[in-house]
Amino acid sequence: MPQKKDYYGTLGVSRDASLDDIKKAYRLLVKEWHPDRHFEDKKVAEEKFKEIQEAYEVLSDPEKKKLYDRFGFVPENGGMPNSDGYSGSGGFEDVFKDIFGEGRAGTGPFSDFFDMFFNDSSSKSQRRTSQPPQKGEDIRVNVTMDMREVLEDTQKTIEYNKYEACPACHGNGSEHGTSFRKCPRCNGEGTIHEEQRTFFGVFVKTYPCPTCNGLGKIIEKKCSVCSGAGKTFKNEKFIITIPSGVEDGFILRVTGKGNSGKNGGPNGDLLVGIRINSDKRFIRKGTDLETQVDIDYLQALLGDRIKIPTLEGDVYEKISEGTSPNTVIRLKGLGIPDFRTKKRGDIYVRINVKIDKPSIREKKLLKELAQMRGISAE
Ligand SMILES: [Zn+2]
Ligand SMILES: [Zn+2]
Numbered sequence: 001m002p003q004k005k006d007y008y009g010t011l012g013v014s015r016d017a018s019l020d021d022i023k024k025a026y027r028l029l030v031k032e033w034h035p036d037r038h039f040e041d042k043k044v045a046e047e048k049f050k051e052i053q054e055a056y057e058v059l060s061d062p063e064k065k066k067l068y069d070r071f072g073f074v075p076e077n078g079g080m081p082n083s084d085g086y087s088g089s090g091g092f093e094d095v096f097k098d099i100f101g102e103g104r105a106g107t108g109p110f111s112d113f114f115d116m117f118f119n120d121s122s123s124k125s126q127r128r129t130s131q132p133p134q135k136g137e138d139i140r141v142n143v144t145m146d147m148r149e150v151l152e153d154t155q156k157t158i159e160y161n162k163y164e165a166c167p168a169c170h171g172n173g174s175e176h177g178t179s180f181r182k183c184p185r186c187n188g189e190g191t192i193h194e195e196q197r198t199f200f201g202v203f204v205k206t207y208p209c210p211t212c213n214g215l216g217k218i219i220e221k222k223c224s225v226c227s228g229a230g231k232t233f234k235n236e237k238f239i240i241t242i243p244s245g246v247e248d249g250f251i252l253r254v255t256g257k258g259n260s261g262k263n264g265g266p267n268g269d270l271l272v273g274i275r276i277n278s279d280k281r282f283i284r285k286g287t288d289l290e291t292q293v294d295i296d297y298l299q300a301l302l303g304d305r306i307k308i309p310t311l312e313g314d315v316y317e318k319i320s321e322g323t324s325p326n327t328v329i330r331l332k333g334l335g336i337p338d339f340r341t342k343k344r345g346d347i348y349v350r351i352n353v354k355i356d357k358p359s360i361r362e363k364k365l366l367k368e369l370a371q372m373r374g375i376s377a378e
Pocket of ligand 2: 183184185186187188189190191209210211212213214215216217
């Protein structure tokens, strides 16, 4: 003979309570007696929780309720829970969906969902007592290089400061990483429940505790190394290889070299901005370089070997006699490598013919020349 149980008393409702009242009472009690919220007297909470479940299962089922009201218990063959007491029967999961969201309740087998209440190591209970992993911030640094260095892959040493998780407290800011006490505001729960009584019933608003940021615990004694900040400043040196062909303003991302992540999150990245010193001899147009060379008008007339600057030193190039001003000559493959293909561009050289005032002797010779060409030049 099963023991007579006071299901109405367990749920705190009267015998003529409506199904809605029963559901409401059940929701509040399930929250209140959730074993995860009773660390100290977990066994008691689990027992209480089971009683609530059982009472609800009977009172929310019209057939079982009828039997209970009549006999004071529900006979074994009347569809009572099986030996473990928690086979999923109707009505249950709906309410859990209401309370805990669609996510897990009702999607998996019932035992799985039951785990989330009674198993401390389940992900659900961990989520409440730890903060989510957070990626560290990116750090931006600049590297300056000469245009000559763009021709090849170039190694540069980068020095910068970054935050690292404090090694003394492992980033949680408490002395030795362990000096915590229960948050007084949320009583260790990590969440605040606010009841709002309205005409339609009692609504419970739940949000992460702002005092402990949802951790349920606050620092008792601050870490003496980082003064509770959880992070320390560290000077970092890092050798980066800058690929040939980079352009001014380019940003290289070095994964994981930024500030340390929080709560086991990944590190931020190091963003290396490339600054290329301008070379006043050249104008860069992608992989090509443009330059200008001044020559004497007689060199233009008679032809010569002229000196032309390149990023790798001067070269000498023959110009033919009778070269017109502003003639452009091309030095193939002496430009800048393409960032991807590494194929080098060209240097375009504009010939600027300089004409200056002739000396008296030069003038005499030039006048003879002029007469030859039928120019009076008076
Ligand atoms: Zn510390
Ligand atoms: Zn709190």
